[in-house]
Amino acid sequence: MAQTQDQGQHHPISLYLKIWAMLFLLSTLSYLVDYYQFSGYLRWSLIILFMLLKAGLIVAVFMHMAWERLAMVYAILLPPLCLLVLIGLMASEADYIFMSRVLFLGQGQGPGAP
DSSP states (O other): OOOOOOOSOOOOHHHHHHHHHHHHHHHHHHHHHHHTTOOHHHHHHHHHHHHHHHHHHIIIIITOGGGSOHHHHHHHHHHHHHHHHHHHHHHHHHHHHHHHHHHHHOTTOOTTOO
C-alpha cells in the first residue's frame, strides 16, 4: 500500500494577504517619515526600522524561513549577522582612530599645506 505524499508546503491565501497588507502598511509608514519631514537620527532610525521589519517579513514568510529547520535558518542568517557585528565594531572604533590621527598627524595637514 504505497501512498504518495505532497512534500510542498501549502499555506492559506489569507496568510499571504495579511503579509502583503503588513508590507503595504510598513511601506506607507516609511513614506510618511519623509512626508512629515522628520530629520536627523529619528528619520534614519525609523526608515531602517521599517526596512528591517519588511525584510524580516519577506524572509520569514515568502522564503519559508518560519517553517524551516533551525540549521537552515542559521546557515542563511548567521553570516550576515556576523558581518553586521563586525561593521558595528569597526564603526565604534572609528572615532578612536580619527582622534589618534588628529593627535599625532595634526589636523588639516594635507598635501600642499604650509
